[in-house]
Amino acid sequence: MGESDRKRRRLSRSPKPGVVIGVLAFAGMGGSFMQTILLPIQSELPTLLNASREDTAWVITITLLVGAIFTPIAGKLGDMFGKRRIALVLLALLVAGSVLAALSTTVGPMIVGRGLQGMGTGVIPLGIAILRDVLPPKRLGSAIALVSATLGVGGALGLPLSAFVAENYDWHLLFWVAAGIGTLSFVLFLLVIPVSALRSGGRFDFIGAVGLALGLGGVLLAVSKGNEWGWDSLQTLGLLVGGVVVLLLWGWYELRRDNPLVDIRVSARGAVLMTNLASIAMGFALFASSIVFPQLLQLPRETGSGLGLTLLHASFVLMPSGLAMLAMSPVAGRLERQFGPKPLLVAGAGIIAVTYLAAGFINLEVWHVLVINTVIGVGIGLGYAAMPTLIMRAVPANETGSANGLNTLMRSLGTSVAAAVIAAILAQSSVQSDGASIPSPDGFQMSLLLGLVAALLCALIAAFIPKPKEYTKEHVSIPDGII
CATH class of the missing domain: 1.20.1250.20 (MFS general substrate transporter like domains)
Known part of the structure; x- marks a missing residue:
């Protein structure tokens, strides 16, 4: 043969x-x-x-x-x-x-x-x-x-x-x-x-991995537990400040490594940095609705704050948002090829912002939540399609995994911050009903307003993402039509 x-x-x-x-x-x-x-x-x-x-x-x-x-x-x-x-x-x-x-x-x-x-x-x-x-x-x-x-x-x-x-x-x-x-x-x-066949090889940066884990762990733990422990508690402040200090030392160390865990010089490039900042804002915008709508749907109507659905029924109301993200993937691909990923990210954030703005002027019912959350899913689908493409166009092929991992981390950071901030708002605006403390309509509205602000911030940052040096030709393709 x-x-x-x-x-x-x-x-x-x-x-x-x-x-x-x-x-x-x-x-x-x-x-x-x-x-x-x-x-x-x-x-x-x-x-x-x-x-x-x-x-x-x-x-x-x-x-x-x-x-x-x-x-x-x-x-x-x-x-x-x-x-x-x-x-x-x-x-x-x-x-x-x-x-x-x-x-x-x-x-x-x-x-x-x-x-x-x-x-x-x-x-x-x-x-x-x-x-x-x-x-x-x-x-x-x-x-x-x-x-x-x-x-x-x-x-x-x-x-x-x-x-x-x-x-x-x-x-x-x-x-x-x-x-x-x-x-x-x-x-x-x-x-x-x-x-x-694309592998960079080399020795793994164990010290960098430990430093990143300790620094991120401290910051994320402080953010996620701040409402429970108290934002001015020694425990919260110690983890937050300690985590930031460790991350600063970690960054100093990574800059001096030949094969760092995260190439900070690449991550500091305009296109990568701005995309990651936009990712934090979009993560916040996504999670604002993810916190508000499940509670709004499930609280009893008698409280004046909820719509009285069971968890299962509320889940089915929220599910079309995920289906919308799936449905948008082929559309996003065509739009990205025609207009590029940057306009796609701006458009996705704009759709989310307009949807949150509309939610602020409506006395929300179940069908409103269904439509609004589905449209937010459309915006998220467009934005999440654009961000990895922007990242990959700005980094060489042998750094794609770590660069996308960092971008995913930025989205998670946005959701973590959203969870902490909106939980604090809902707790502070809560009212008593039958001896229980429940979020008030004003608290829900303020949380949706923050989702609007985050979406607008994402669109603004995305509009200023510079054109990167592209690395689009570095791939090993599967030929079309192969079984």
Whole structure:
């Protein structure tokens, strides 16, 4: 058999681009699903795990913290040793964490399992980086839009599933479902995703990884727990100031490394820096509605603040937002090819801003929330499609994983800040109803106003993103029509 015949046989076994995109999107949705899996039973965790409310809060917090911290680390590991290989490791850890949580009856093992689940979030930026390595340029825009949108889609689609399982079956089944999703993702990844030849190699920056974890952990923990501990408490201020100091020292150290965990010089380029700042603002705009609308839908009508739906029914009202993000991916791809990613990001932020503005003038009913949240999903779909493309055009191919991991971290930072700020506003504006403290309509309106401000800020920052030096030709493509 000649060399040309062997090459033809190898290509014939290569997957179609559509199959690759589908597997990466499914794995991404599975990773983001882990962040909402326990929301239906969050208030019941102290009883279910026989622990204090303060301890069980870590069952939710640890997943978000580990996901945010480990995502840029996983991206760098993917650039160095192979994105497919690191993604498989993350999926295996997600499955292990799901099984551990499914078998847990106490809070300690549950926290460990949930931390392992949080590592699965790193599959999303790795998947986006894989797309650049293996897809032809004409397929890249819509594919990036789809995989990037899974950061929001997994939670939006997973919430009704979680609510249904929690209401009708043993709550441990939630984790067996998660383990099944993770296992299927692992098998599909192993069978479908090709091995990329783009690897930077070198020695891993362990000191940089520890410094980033400590600094980010301190800042994110202070932000997420500030309402509970008190913003002026020694614990909150100590973590916040300590985290910032560690990050400054970490930045100084990274600038002096030959192969740093995060190349700060690349991250400080105008296009990368401005895109990451816009990502923080869009993350805030996204999460403002994610906090307000579930509470608004579920509070009893008698309180004057809510619409009286059950969790399951509220989940179905919120689910179309995730479907809108999915539906926008092919549209976003075509728009990106025609107009470029920068106008796409401005347009997405503008749509979100106009939607929040309309929400401020309406006495919200269930169908209003359905329409408004769906349109916000359209804006998020456009924005999330644009951001990875802007990043990848501004960095070389061997830094795609770490650059996308950092961008994903910036989105997570925006959502964390939104969660803390809006929780504080709703708490301060709360009123008493039947002996319970509930958010007031004024608190909801102020929170939506902050979502409007964040969306406008995102559009403003995006409008000034400079044109980068592009690296669009550095990829190893899967030829069209290959089975």
